[in-house]
Amino acid sequence: MSDQARLQVRGDDRKFTLEVGQTILEAALEQDLDLDHACGGVCACSTCHVKVKQGKDCLSPASEDELDQLDEARDVGLDSRLGCQSRLLRVPPGGVIELQIPDWNVNAVSEGSGS
Ligand code: FES
Numbered sequence: 001m002s003d004q005a006r007l008q009v010r011g012d013d014r015k016f017t018l019e020v021g022q023t024i025l026e027a028a029l030e031q032d033l034d035l036d037h038a039c040g041g042v043c044a045c046s047t048c049h050v051k052v053k054q055g056k057d058c059l060s061p062a063s064e065d066e067l068d069q070l071d072e073a074r075d076v077g078l079d080s081r082l083g084c085q086s087r088l089l090r091v092p093p094g095g096v097i098e099l100q101i102p103d104w105n106v107n108a109v110s111e112g113s114g115s
Contacts (some may be wrong), residue, residue, distance in 0.1 A: 005055065005091045008050040009033060018097050020090060024050060024083035026060075035101060041084035045074035048083035054098035060087040075102045 007016035028035040036047035
């Protein structure tokens with residue numbers, strides 16, 4: 001059985017992977033997927049906010065700290081998670097974790113990139 005899921009990001013045709021035991025932010029950093037992470041991944045900001053459109057049940061549950069940080073994020077929904085706190089526990093039946101990175105977050109990344 002595979003220990004890696006396909007990570008699909010809406011609006012991005014590239015193919016990413018997410019390994020069991022890895023957080024979404026770790027996978028993003030490893031594979032050049034732009035995901036802001038102002039606090040460095042210690043659950044002290046909300047800039048790594050993502051919406052998990054598919055496979056949310058296979059991620060580690062949100063802690064109280066994560067939920068508190070998400071309260072500060074913009075455009076939060078029931079599918080919202082912090083990328084640095086969402087760890088893949090098991091590969092979903094279809095093998096896919098699908099994410100949407102909120103528009104305001106994408107803009108923040110490109111404005112900060114200097115390119
Ligand atoms: S990078 Fe700051 S909470 Fe995830």
